[in-house]
Amino acid sequence: MPSTGTTVAQLGERGLLTRVLANIPASRDAELGAGDDAAVLHAPDGRVVITVDTMNEGPDFRRDWSSGEDLGRKAIASNLADIAAMGARPTGLVIALALPGSLPDAWVEDFARGLSCALDECAPGVGIVGGDLATAERIQISVTAFGDLERRAPVVRSGARSGDVIALAGDAGRSAAGLALLAAYANDEPLEQLRESCGPGGTALLAAQLRPVAPIAAGPAAARASASAMMDVSDGLLLDAHRMAEASNVTMRFERALLEPFAERLARELSESPGLPDDPLELVLRGGEDHALLATFPVDVVLPEAFTRIGEVLPPEPSRLLLDDEGREPIGWDPFSN
Ligand SMILES: Nc1ncnc2c1ncn2[C@@H]1O[C@H](COP(=O)(O)OP(=O)(O)OP(=O)(O)O)[C@@H](O)[C@H]1O
Numbered sequence: 639m640p641s642t643g644t645t646v647a648q649l650g651e652r653g654l655l656t657r658v659l660a661n662i663p664a665s666r667d668a669e670l671g672a673g674d675d676a677a678v679l680h681a682p683d684g685r686v687v688i689t690v691d692t693m694n695e696g697p698d699f700r701r702d703w704s705s706g707e708d709l710g711r712k713a714i715a716s717n718l719a720d721i722a723a724m725g726a727r728p729t730g731l732v733i734a735l736a737l738p739g740s741l742p743d744a745w746v747e748d749f750a751r752g753l754s755c756a757l758d759e760c761a762p763g764v765g766i767v768g769g770d771l772a773t774a775e776r777i778q779i780s781v782t783a784f785g786d787l788e789r790r791a792p793v794v795r796s797g798a799r800s801g802d803v804i805a806l807a808g809d810a811g812r813s814a815a816g817l818a819l820l821a822a823y824a825n826d827e828p829l830e831q832l833r834e835s836c837g838p839g840g841t842a843l844l845a846a847q848l849r850p851v852a853p854i855a856a857g858p859a860a861a862r863a864s865a866s867a868m869m870d871v872s873d874g875l876l877l878d879a880h881r882m883a884e885a886s887n888v889t890m891r892f893e894r895a896l897l898e899p900f901a902e903r904l905a906r907e908l909s910e911s912p913g914l915p916d917d918p919l920e921l922v923l924r925g926g927e928d929h930a931l932l933a934t935f936p937v938d939v940v941l942p943e944a945f946t947r948i949g950e951v952l953p954p955e956p957s958r959l960l961l962d963d964e965g966r967e968p969i970g971w972d973p974f975s976n
């Protein structure tokens with residue numbers, strides 16, 4: 639993207655809207671898209687699934703690590719994962735952006751490209767139906783996403799039953815491994831150099847952190863296959879599974895042998911980045927931001943293609959979380975204590 643050297647302040651709200659609106663896809667489900675006071679979205683099921691999530695420069699991302707395109711992609715993955723986690727099909731999004739006046743306009747075009755590419759790749763036909771522009775000292779990105787249940791019941795966190803299989807669609811620990819690489823090296827090395835020194839495996843982990851890809855289609859697939867409970871894993875497998883276990887009043891037991899392939903993949907990808915981190919299985923258990931789908935299914939169900947079995951649901955025990963027979967604490971990401 640050739641930079642014209644123009645800033646957001648020079649472009650102004652109108653100019654910015656023209657730039658942004660020119661580059662974002664429309665939604666197949668929009669009767670009226672962006673451009674008026676509000677949008678009109680179809681709700682074929684009659685019920686609407688709604689979620690909102692905010693990313694703030696500083697606590698949630700750094701501009702020297704994430705490009706505009708990275709953040710556009712991450713905003714789509716993290717928000718559509720919440721819609722998918724209800725078993726719903728995404729129908730549209732609205733995006734509120736607060737930008738510093740000094741931000742180059744190329745950043746905004748880059749961001750819009752990230753939105754479009756991620757939508758094309760993981761939810762074709764879903765688009766941005768509106769948004770809001772404001773100014774702030776640091777970038778804030780707030781996304782509201784909508785979804786349709788297609789006449790199914792929502793797949794809630796409280797539906798896990800003793801005897802169910804626990805399954806995962808998507809990555810575990812790879813995004814956190816990418817963040818660990820950034821934290822360990824990126825202050826001394828430019829990102830390009832870091833990509834070279836950590837090899838293709840490390841580069842893939844950086845991408846998992848900066849541009850996570852969520853298995854959006856797996857959400858409705860799980861619902862069609864009678865998933866009993868589901869959520870996206872944003873704060874870490876143990877912490878999010880603990881939320882599901884509490885809501886369902888069950889114990890979730892993960893099998894070490896079934897998680898080992900995730901840890902082995904991580905170990906391979908980290909092999910050219912010595913000194914990092916100590917135990918890949920701990921990253922699999924505690925790492926957040928992969929936006930994988932954690933679901934439970936009755937034991938006789940054939941798991942949808944995207945899902946891998948990782949454990950089983952037990953009746954409530956003193957420990958809500960077990961790794962084989964060892965009790966585990968719900969340790970993961972908490973935005974207020976990190
Ligand atoms: N400010 C708020 N007002 C009302 N409800 C809230 C507020 N913040 C969070 N919640 C609700 O609390 C629940 C848990 O929120 P949390 O952010 O942990 O989960 P989530 O929405 O799945 O997040 P993630 O984006 O990390 O997947 C959600 O149902 C959310 O709507």
Ligand SMILES: Cc1ncc(C[n+]2csc(CCOP(=O)(O)O)c2C)c(N)n1
Binds near residue numbers: 696699817927971973
């Ligand atoms: C610069 C920088 N600092 C920290 C992190 C880690 N981080 C941010 S949000 C989040 C979990 C999901 O958040 P939420 O629950 O709000 O959706 C995590 C693990 C990062 N990626 N970049």
Ligand SMILES: [Mg+2]
Binds near residue numbers: 871
């Ligand atoms: Mg969630």
